Amino acid sequence: MNTGTISGAGLGLRRALLAELRQMQPGAVDFLECAPENWIGVGGVLGDALQDLASRHSFTCHGLSLSLGGAAPLHQLLLKQIRQFLDLHQVNLYSEHLSWCADAGQLYDLLPIPFTDEAVRHVGARISQVQDALGRRIAIENVSYYAAPYQALSEVDFITAVLDEADCDLLLDVNNIYVNAINHGYDARGFIARMPTRRIVCYHVAGHFDEADDLKVDTHGADVKAEVWDLLAHTYTLHGVRPTLLERDFNFPPLDTLLAEVDAIRTLQAKALA
Template sequence: MNRTPAAVSAGLGLRRALLDQLLAAAPGDFDFLECAPDNWIGVGGRLGETLAQLAARTPLTCHGLSLSLGGVEPLDDTFLARTRRFLDQHRVALYSEHLSYCADDGHLYDLMPIPFTGEAVRHVAARIRQVQDALGRRIAVENVSYYAAPYQAMDEVDFVNAVLEEADCDLLLDVNNIYVNAINHGYEAHEFLARMPTRRIASYHVAGHYDEADDLKIDTHGAAVKDDVWDLLAAAYRLHGVRPTLLERDFNFPPMATLLAELDRIRALQAQAVSRDAAHG
């Protein structure tokens, strides 16, 4: 039976640099862990044993890196089959991937933006449906940060909504990506947030970014979450409700106590939203 994190829950990324600290954590320090199956499929030895230990005692969610949903190369059926076995083995209920592409006659090692066109909507949605069939479960796709727009026949918000509807899949709503894109591309973050489809939101991501300039933010996952992003997360809870929320941190790790303090801030915002809903319900 799959284990879905509770709606009111805060999780951390299962990063190899944090393994010892995650193993040593006290019960309740985090509610779930998220890993990239791409980095763990077929891994054995001490690393594989550690993953199994953590997955046995804490719900695991998964966030893929290399399906290249927006690409033109055929989807890798062998990799999809291995991913399905991994998800089944660890009873993963929430699996997500990026609304981007990362391969073209080889891996590009970056998340590349998809043109915002009707043709791209149909192309990506068909690939998402193929992935859902292969994995035997619904997936969520994440709104991604991007720095160049190859072609925009529609706005980003319309493109995201069209893909979700055409593919009939869920949304992993990355709040930091909304903020970063809003600054970099000149739109209003709260208006974008308000137009996200509540019923399709499976979970949230929140992360830190780098302030390159007033009009250029870089999505790094290597810093503390900024106050404006916390405010946007609180607004997401008000607009769309509380969902499992992951604190993304991929490098430049602070002491575990600092990460846990950020998780406590997520929980505090969730508790405020739940209390407010109860008072108005």
């Protein structure tokens, strides 16, 4: 496990928040997370804003486009650009989704991978190629999904098998586990208990939409639900405190509201450490 100097509670860097983030008081967040694809090659006013934030805050990066589970060849130019971005901003913690999102072109959605032994070998080999290209270990994130193409393995067995096959780290998204547990009828706490502690380098939490009692949609567009906060606290108890990011992608409230949720993460971390 290597998170470099990253610790505490962070917030996702979104363009809609740029102006407010630049006005934050020192220590308001412990780190910021961005998607490199959204910033590679960006200059001008936006590029200056990113550089200003990078000079004052630790960064983590969370990829969107590598399509680790896809069949199309890995995008070598993008990998080169991501490595340059990570090196430039001294990013020690880079993660990607355990999903696929491209074929002949980007599909702009995170699609589920069949839970099979063949897929374990395929995805594991691709993650190894990515780690070699980037010159660093990466973490993979358990994703939310609403239809499963084929499940010879359970979700938890598939994730742990991929981690072992690729020898990579895990970004444990607690909200995704909650959403999947409701939608697919499994026990969230039992799932978390089976995650390998030694591979967990960070956590994500986010808000979701309650479509129905048995259907939750992972939107990143609402406040974190009480049940997810409880699940995060339980996760800290089982696996220990790790850097934890609050994700918010739209329906942005005032920054103070988001920072209150960041402080809620810190409170749970302090209780767990105590």
